Amino acid sequence: xxxxxxxxxxxxxxxxxxxxxxxxxxxxxxxxxxxxxxxxxxxxxxxxxxxxxxxxxxxxxxxxxxxxxxxxxxxxxxxxxxxxxxxxxxxxxxxxxxxxxxxxxxxxxxxxxxxxxxxxxxxxxxxxxxxxxxxxxxxxxxxxxxxxxxxxxxxxxxxxxxxxxxxxxxxxxxxxxxxxxxxxxxxxxxxxxxxxxxxxxxxxxxxxxxxxxxxxxxxxxxxxxxxxxxxxxxxxxxxxxxxxxxxxxxxxxxxxxxxxxxxxxxxxxxxxxxxxxxxxxxxxxxxxxxxxxxxxxxxxxxxxxxxxxxxxxxxxxxxxxxxxxxxxxxxxxxxxxxxxxxxxxxxxxxxxxxxxxxxxxxxxxxxxxxxxxxxxxxxxxxxxxxxxxxxxxxxxxxxxxxxxxxxxxxxxxxxxxxxxxxxxxxxxxxxxxxxxxxxxxxxxxxxxxxxxxxxxxxxx
Amino acid sequence: xxxxxxxxxxxxxxxxxxxxxxxxxxxxxxxxxxxxxxxxxxxxxxxxxxxxxxxxxxxxxxxxxxxxxxxxxxxxxxxxxxxxxxxxxxxxxxxxxxxxxxxxxxxxxxxxxxxxxxxxxxxxxxxxxxxxxxxxxxxxxxxxxxxxxxxxxxxxxxxxxxxxxxxxxxxxxxxxxxxxxxxxxxxxxxxxxxxxxxxxxxxxxxxxxxxxxxxxxxxxxxxxxxxxxxxxxxxxxxxxxxxxxxxxxxxxxxxxxxxxxxxxxxxxxxxxxxxxxxxxxxxxxxxxxxxxxxxxxxxxxxxxxxxxxxxxxxxxxxxxxxxxxxxxxxxxxxxxxxxxxxxxxxxxxxxxxxxxxxxxxxxxxxxxxxxxxxxxxxxxxxxxxxxxxxxxxxxxxxxxxxxxxxxxxxxxxxxxxxxxxxxxxxxxxxxxxxxxxxxxxxxxxxxxxxxxxxxxxxxxxxxxxxxxxxx
Numbered sequence: 001x002x003x004x005x006x007x008x009x010x011x012x013x014x015x016x017x018x019x020x021x022x023x024x025x026x027x028x029x030x031x032x033x034x035x036x037x038x039x040x041x042x043x044x045x046x047x048x049x050x051x052x053x054x055x056x057x058x059x060x061x062x063x064x065x066x067x068x069x070x071x072x073x074x075x076x077x078x079x080x081x082x083x084x085x086x087x088x089x090x091x092x093x094x095x096x097x098x099x100x101x102x103x104x105x106x107x108x109x110x111x112x113x114x115x116x117x118x119x120x121x122x123x124x125x126x127x128x129x130x131x132x133x134x135x136x137x138x139x140x141x142x143x144x145x146x147x148x149x150x151x152x153x154x155x156x157x158x159x160x161x162x163x164x165x166x167x168x169x170x171x172x173x174x175x176x177x178x179x180x181x182x183x184x185x186x187x188x189x190x191x192x193x194x195x196x197x198x199x200x201x202x203x204x205x206x207x208x209x210x211x212x213x214x215x216x217x218x219x220x221x222x223x224x225x226x227x228x229x230x231x232x233x234x235x236x237x238x239x240x241x242x243x244x245x246x247x248x249x250x251x252x253x254x255x256x257x258x259x260x261x262x263x264x265x266x267x268x269x270x271x272x273x274x275x276x277x278x279x280x281x282x283x284x285x286x287x288x289x290x291x292x293x294x295x296x297x298x299x300x301x302x303x304x305x306x307x308x309x310x311x312x313x314x315x316x317x318x319x320x321x322x323x324x325x326x327x328x329x330x331x332x333x334x335x336x337x338x339x340x341x342x343x344x345x346x347x348x349x350x351x352x353x354x355x356x357x358x359x360x361x362x363x364x365x366x367x368x369x370x371x372x373x374x375x376x377x378x379x380x381x382x383x384x385x386x387x388x389x390x391x392x393x394x395x396x397x398x399x400x401x402x403x404x405x406x407x408x409x410x411x412x413x414x415x416x417x418x419x420x421x422x423x424x425x426x427x428x429x430x431x432x433x434x435x436x437x438x439x440x441x442x443x444x445x446x447x448x449x450x451x452x453x454x455x456x457x458x459x460x
Numbered sequence: 461x462x463x464x465x466x467x468x469x470x471x472x473x474x475x476x477x478x479x480x481x482x483x484x485x486x487x488x489x490x491x492x493x494x495x496x497x498x499x500x501x502x503x504x505x506x507x508x509x510x511x512x513x514x515x516x517x518x519x520x521x522x523x524x525x526x527x528x529x530x531x532x533x534x535x536x537x538x539x540x541x542x543x544x545x546x547x548x549x550x551x552x553x554x555x556x557x558x559x560x561x562x563x564x565x566x567x568x569x570x571x572x573x574x575x576x577x578x579x580x581x582x583x584x585x586x587x588x589x590x591x592x593x594x595x596x597x598x599x600x601x602x603x604x605x606x607x608x609x610x611x612x613x614x615x616x617x618x619x620x621x622x623x624x625x626x627x628x629x630x631x632x633x634x635x636x637x638x639x640x641x642x643x644x645x646x647x648x649x650x651x652x653x654x655x656x657x658x659x660x661x662x663x664x665x666x667x668x669x670x671x672x673x674x675x676x677x678x679x680x681x682x683x684x685x686x687x688x689x690x691x692x693x694x695x696x697x698x699x700x701x702x703x704x705x706x707x708x709x710x711x712x713x714x715x716x717x718x719x720x721x722x723x724x725x726x727x728x729x730x731x732x733x734x735x736x737x738x739x740x741x742x743x744x745x746x747x748x749x750x751x752x753x754x755x756x757x758x759x760x761x762x763x764x765x766x767x768x769x770x771x772x773x774x775x776x777x778x779x780x781x782x783x784x785x786x787x788x789x790x791x792x793x794x795x796x797x798x799x800x801x802x803x804x805x806x807x808x809x810x811x812x813x814x815x816x817x818x819x820x821x822x823x824x825x826x827x828x829x830x831x832x833x834x835x836x837x838x839x840x841x842x843x844x845x846x847x848x849x850x851x852x853x854x855x856x857x858x859x860x861x862x863x864x865x866x867x868x869x870x871x872x873x874x875x876x877x878x879x880x881x882x883x884x885x886x887x888x889x890x891x892x893x894x895x896x897x898x899x900x901x902x903x904x905x906x907x908x909x910x911x912x913x914x915x916x917x918x919x920x921x922x923x924x925x926x927x928x929x930x931x
């Protein structure tokens with residue numbers, strides 16, 4: 001407990017009294033001069049209390065600054081104006097109460113001066129609590145220019161690909177802005193630390209630089225965000241929402257990469273984990289980095305619908321299509337195939353489950369170059385048909401459940417450039433071959449689950 | 461919407477060719493367009509999960525006998541629950557009056573399984589084998605302490621009845637992927653009983669009634685009256701229906717009531733279901749080894765195991781939201797016997813469903829969820845004997861698991877050594893709901909419905925996506 005702080009904090013309460021009282025007095029004096037009305041004695045009392053409250057606000061304000069945490073420049077100017085305000089109020093009170101003959105110009109001057117000092121003091125005080133840009137934050141650019149502020153920053157456009165992302169502006173800065181800036185900025189620098197620019201960060205706070213390139217232990221900032229939650233010194237302080245594990249890991253990655261001030265994120269990505277981490281952090285899904293494409297035409301839609309396809313776009317922001325022929329019990333006819341070929345660039349996912357798709361037709365399917373996921377379950381397809389598909393450069397998932405492919409399909413699978421998972425249950429592929437393949441390949445092949453263990457347990 | 465746009469949407473939705481276009485009344489066209497694409501038209505973000513199978517374990521399964529292993533309870537068996545652990549937690553009227561709150565250990569043993577080293581009790585031998593496919597969340601908590609409000613809360617985001625169920629929201633937002641089957645199907649196990657369930661749990665709330673879940677019957681015939689009555693041909697039925705539609709259309713033009721559209725759409729759906737339901741629900745084409753996987757109950761229609769198998773078949777047919785309920789997890793007394801029976805009825809089929817989806821490639825884009833409405837107390841309700849004890853409702857922590865599309869397998873969250881309070885990564889019901897929608901490609905803050913003057917959403921004004929469990 002700190003008794004000066006206890007009283008000091010009443011500054012923000014008491015300061016409203018001189019503002020109200022002195023403003024009333026000054027405006028009233030001006031009105032009297034203007035209208036040549038009689039001056040009531042009551043005004044003397046108002047001036048008196050205005051002066052008293054101004055002095056009180058000064059004293060409490062002084063106590064409040066004792067704890068520090070405000071920029072000295074800001075304190076100086078606010079304090080100077082505050083004291084002048086109190087002095088002016090005392091002079092006005094003495095002059096108006098005790099001087100018999102009062103000169104019209106002096107009275108007006110005192111009142112106007114008082115108003116000027118009040119506004120100035122209030123303005124500089126508010127700058128300290130709300131930040132200097134509080135009033136102009138949402139001002140139109142014209143107003144900002146008039147007041148000497150730079151125009152609004154154009155927000156950085158949303159990153160959709162790692163190669164567009166700047167390591168500081170798109171990755172590090174937004175995290176600090178969201179979680180830390182409120183206590184570490186130009187006018188409020190807790191722990192003498194300012195986190196608004198990289199320069200300031202490197203300069204650090206009370207205990208030295210906040211970030212030391214390639215040195216996790218020497219980086220005070222990293223130390224503070226990795227303490228146990230709730231431990232003394234954990235940042236952000238006061239139980240504010242902490243960084244997620246992902247965000248903390250990103251700081252680690254950045255510091256280890258030498259805390260670069262600028263540059264494309266991809267330059268600093270060394271491992272696959274880094275890439276996953278940053279993709280996740282920036283909300284970029286690894287899977288669908290496709291160039292924008294026009295929507296398909298009405299005729300193309302009609303053709304698809306006629307052939308029995310159900311289809312949806314990948315998302316509201318994408319015109320790529322997920323296409324499904326499996327639900328309406330219609331076969332993959334010549335018409336259907338043509339409808340597909342008409343939109344060959346658009347199809348990223350195709351479900352042909354149980355549509356009597358034949359080996360011969362797969363030659364055509366191989367023309368859907370953006371295909372990432374292909375479901376061919378329950379079709380009379382053999383290894384031969386698969387040969388035509390290996391050119392699918394984006395195919396990640398291939399479902400051949402209950403088709404007639406055999407062991408000779410396995411070597412073919414390695415020829416697909418980015419294939420990740422294949423489903424081979426209920427085919428002619430033997431489980432031994434499948435296991436051998438799985439042990440030496442990156443591709444995950446799923447056969448039938450070991451049924452025997454289930455049978456054994458079922459009887460228990 | 462301009463003309464082109466209108467035709468485009470109608471076509472997309474109706475799933476009909478230009479040839480059929482001429483004769484189709486606008487009303488039905490517009491309705492079908494909406495059915496298939498939903499209000500969002502498409503997902504906000506590319507969806508990881510195209511469909512959900514939610515295995516609701518109704519009654520509140522004890523986390524302490526299943527997934528949340530607490531050696532401290534072994535050591536302090538019979539001792540009082542320390543007051544500082546209990547804290548301010550509200551108790552139900554069923555145990556609040558007890559003079560003592562003796563800690564009760566699990567009579568069932570735990571072991572670690574899989575790469576994640578997750579602890580699973582001996583009651584769940586089949587689930588234990590698939591832990592590496594599961595994301596086990598031990599830090600769920602809820603606001604409600606009694607069954608109905610708690611289930612209602614999980615299913616609708618609000619403890620008081622009247623809001624749409626999750627499946628209804630999903631259908632409202634995203635529509636359907638199969639015009640021939642209802643997009644939201646509900647099955648309640650016939651081999652379970654206990655706290656009652658009501659159809660409002662899968663209801664549409666204030667959404668148009670077309671979005672409510674369609675409940676299958678728990679017997680040999682999941683849907684009745686699929687065949688035409690004797691002496692009535694399909695064509696004469698269709699004729700009747702066409703005239704009926706015209707009448708409804710007139711009615712709609714004068715009343716503009718959404719519910720008229722819902723009604724017509726349901727007739728339409730019923731007609732298509734005459735063909736699609738037998739195909740989906742006839743298990744005769746399933747080989748024996750599949751039944752063996754799901755366990756001996758799988759051949760008895762309506763049981764949990766049979767419903768799990770049916771759920772897989774519906775998932776194969778792109779049904780978007782498949783909700784199972786299994787009642788009877790409310791073990792206030794004789795917990796050891798009760799929970800053992802429950803696990804026996806559900807363990808094998810739950811695990812088999814995961815395995816089966818996995819081998820068929822469906823787990824890639826299907827999200828499976830297992831869990832109840834709250835957890836159970838670490839102290840015994842009623843007398844604690846050598847082998848007998850009960851557990852009361854406990855909203856402070858419980859365990860759920862998720863598997864499949866977009867979730868990272870592993871164990872998430874942690875409770876204190878007494879299994880009473882959450883000490884790491886708490887997940888509120890609204891967080892869970894936000895995550896579910898996220899996985900389906902929906903921003904939970906952007907799917908709203910204006911009703912009685914304000915916009916509602918599933919997560920009300922709460923909910924954070926559980927980013928840490930996303931793969």
